[in-house]
Amino acid sequence: MSFDSRAAGRFFPASLASAVDLQRRLAGRVRQTALPASPRRVAGADLSYDRARGRLYAAVVVLERSSGEVVEIARHEGPVRVPYVPGFLSFREGPAILAALDQLSRLPDLLLCDGQGLAHPRRFGLACHVGVATGLPTVGVAKSRLCGTHRDPGRRRGCRTRLVDRGEVVGAVLRTRTGVRPLYVSVGHRVRLEDACREVLFWARRFRSPEPVRLADREVAVMRRIVAGPTGQTG
DNA sequence: GCGACAG
């Protein structure tokens, strides 16, 4: 596929221009179709970096809708191959997420990604890239804004406003908890913005982030801690 | 030229 770690590794910093071309080309493959009313297995993906070791840790945690229980966890550890450049996050994180997904015994019905989807300068954020590369329905859930402007949503849980960039509605600014900073939700692939907000609200009750993403975040933190050792020493 | 800028 047009998304393998070796290719990504050779991408930077040589040709941001070709990365832009790739994003523009693949953006045409994003589909905004209706998601089933109640996707059963929903996963969250997240990463953590160890600057000192130059390593990256990725985890995908799959939850079952009816019980809310974790049904499977997939992990991946590898070297950091690409620097973080705003607008090109997927080249850095995407390959690791795909590697983790490969470890799953069964793919989820929906994947929540920690980052933007269509709420991206070229409408091809991390969630879109992972969605198009895998064919899975994906949603972008970011904790801060990459592009676009918006009004502040009401302070109550469930309140939302439109995120608009160059005249297009590219996402929603959604309050998942009363009085807490809102999340930036956008379409990744094979979902509509409506579905995306519905799912994020469903999975984010006690905390700001939806449970699958929150657990993936916790998982990569554990992975780092284990590698670092109980004392946190390098040797 | 001056900011803005997912993780």
Place this chain on the structure above:
DNA sequence: ATCTTGTCGC
């Protein structure tokens, strides 16, 4: 993301 102590607010 990660580095980091104390500190402000409910």
